Amino acid sequence: MNQAYWARNPQGPFATLIAVAATYCHPEVYNDAYPELIERARSAAPEDGQIRVFREELREALADPSRLPNDELSKAVQYDDGSNEAFLRRLWRDLYGDQP
Amino acid sequence: MAEIRNGPEEPDRENRPEPTPSDDTGAARELVEPRSRVDYAVDLERRVALLSFEPRRAGLPEVGINDGQAYLDKHHVERPWLSVARDSPPEVQRVFAALDQGGGHAHIRHEGSVTEELNERRVRNLEDPAQLDPAKRVAGIDGLTAGDVPHRCGDIASRIVDPKAFATAFARGVEHPDVRAALESNGPRPEPVILPISRVLGDDGHKFCSGWQLEPVNGSMEEARAIRRAWKAGNQNAPEPRTRPVETFEGGTVTFAFRRSTVGTYEVSSMYVNPADEQPT
Numbered sequence: 468m469n470q471a472y473w474a475r476n477p478q479g480p481f482a483t484l485i486a487v488a489a490t491y492c493h494p495e496v497y498n499d500a501y502p503e504l505i506e507r508a509r510s511a512a513p514e515d516g517q518i519r520v521f522r523e524e525l526r527e528a529l530a531d532p533s534r535l536p537n538d539e540l541s542k543a544v545q546y547d548d549g550s551n552e553a554f555l556r557r558l559w560r561d562l563y564g565d566q567p
Numbered sequence: 568m569a570e571i572r573n574g575p576e577e578p579d580r581e582n583r584p585e586p587t588p589s590d591d592t593g594a595a596r597e598l599v600e601p602r603s604r605v606d607y608a609v610d611l612e613r614r615v616a617l618l619s620f621e622p623r624r625a626g627l628p629e630v631g632i633n634d635g636q637a638y639l640d641k642h643h644v645e646r647p648w649l650s651v652a653r654d655s656p657p658e659v660q661r662v663f664a665a666l667d668q669g670g671g672h673a674h675i676r677h678e679g680s681v682t683e684e685l686n687e688r689r690v691r692n693l694e695d696p697a698q699l700d701p702a703k704r705v706a707g708i709d710g711l712t713a714g715d716v717p718h719r720c721g722d723i724a725s726r727i728v729d730p731k732a733f734a735t736a737f738a739r740g741v742e743h744p745d746v747r748a749a750l751e752s753n754g755p756r757p758e759p760v761i762l763p764i765s766r767v768l769g770d771d772g773h774k775f776c777s778g779w780q781l782e783p784v785n786g787s788m789e790e791a792r793a794i795r796r797a798w799k800a801g802n803q804n805a806p807e808p809r810t811r812p813v814e815t816f817e818g819g820t821v822t823f824a825f826r827r828s829t830v831g832t833y834e835v836s837s838m839y840v841n842p843a844d845e846q847p848t
Contacts, residue, residue: 469745470761470820486758493759494719495837496824498712500756507755517755541789545721549793 472539480536483517484524488558489543501561508562522563529555609769613735617658620738622665626750626834630668635660642667647699648680652730662734670826672697672711673737673838679728687779690724691810693717693799707799717799722788723813725778725840732768732775736821737838739767746823750833757833759824764840767821776816776840782809818843 472479473486490496491504511518528535532552540551548554602610623629630638636653639660643649652663666674675697676689685696695718698710709718727733740746740762749757764772784791784806794805819842826836 468762470763471759473758474745474761490756490758490824493824494721495822495839496826497719498709498716499826499836503756515755545792546789547719547792547796549789551789 472536472543480534481524481528481540483520484528485540485543487517487521488540492544492546492554492558494545494547505561525555525559525562529559609771613731613739613769614658616735616738616742617656617662617731620658620662620734620741622661623831624750625665625669625737625741626828626831627665627669628830630661630665632657632661635662635664638664638667648675648678648697651678651680652734655730655734659731659734662737663730666737669828669834671834671836671838673835674733675711676724677726677837677839678733679726679730681724681726683777683779686724686726686777687810687812689718689720690722690779690781691795691808693720693795722792723778723780723841725776725813725816727768727775727840728777729775732772736764736767736772737835740821740823740838741835743767746835749823749825750831750835753832756827757825759822761820761822764816764819764821773816773819776813776819778813778816778840778842779810780813780842782811813842816840816842 468474471486471489473482473489476482487504491500507515508518508522511522528540528551532550532555535551540554544554546554548557600607618632621629635657639649639653643653646667649663649667652660655663663674676695681689681696685694688694689696692705693707694704695708695710696704698704698708698718700708700710703715704710707718709716727736741750743760743762743766745760745762749760764776768775781788781791781795784794791808795808797803797805798808819840821838821840823838824836825833828834
């Protein structure tokens with residue numbers, strides 16, 4: 468069984484945000500995958516439901532990072548921004564720029 | 568005791584046949600087959616997985632069972648990570664040859680050709696074992712990305728130290744239903760799949776794993792990672808990054824990450840092991 472947070476808790480808090488961030492932002496794949504996420508987010512097709520949910524959850528997490536489950540985002544992504552909030556801020560800026 | 572020895576069940580010593588000298592003595596058998604039945608069954612299962620491995624099913628170019636050695640012999644000088652598999656059985660060499668013609672880096676950064684020192688330096692100082700230019704490696708330049716792009720590393724740098732075990736983990740992993748679903752998907756890049764090490768290497772699979780981990784700073788791994796990046800950028804006001812060896816991978820996991828394949832839908836971008844305490848809770 469897949470032991471990833473989002474696989475064990477598909478309805479859990481911020482499961483899509485953490486899954487997408489782990490898929491594209493983990494150091495093991497970052498150099499190859501992060502530009503792909505930027506492209507996907509900026510040109511998201513209306514039927515790309517996952518990226519729509521991802522954006523909503525990213526917005527919610529930025530509004531209140533304390534709602535993120537324990538260390539799940541940090542463990543799944545292993546960013547070097549210093550904190551969940553710093554990572555999420557950078558992510559939003561890179562993907563959506565000045566969009567509200 | 569004398570009664571037993573002289574009883575009707577005791578063969579007449581004088582009439583016993585003389586043992587015929589043979590190499591097939593107990594000592595010789597022990598050297599050839601030291602495995603228990605359980606160990607033998609595990610080994611057999613691993614070998615079957617390797618023999619039945621089909622590169623195409625893993626999104627890799629097809630490589631024949633006898634074609635791996637020629638590829639390794641031809642490319643191992645300029646691609647030194649192939650050297651570790653040159654003395655391996657053909658079914659192991661095929662896995663390495665197929666992986667090396669794909670776009671993933673599992674066999675380059677997470678296998679036995681990466682020494683303990685290279686692994687430690689990777690997690691402490693962001694030096695990429697795949698970077699073959701020593702100056703660029705020390706400078707933290709990624710060895711597999713075009714341009715002078717900084718190399719990245721998570722909390723742990725790990726490897727499967729034995730080429731046969733590595734190839735087995737890969738061959739068995741790509742047949743796991745969750746990994747198959749990812750490999751065969753045709754949408755956006757699939758999420759990573761995290762499986763128990765025992766699922767791909769058996770109950771003693773953790774014994775083939777080794778790694779180094781970043782030490783937390785003030786109890787925080789986030790802070791440790793940020794300080795490591797700052798050090799690499801020249802800001803050395805914070806404490807120097809420190810590492811420690813992973814004590815055990817028992818109960819640990821193996822992660823399969825994916826990328827678009829040139830010959831199929833998706834392939835494994837990376838396969839790496841983590842100790843148990845790194846699993847999501």
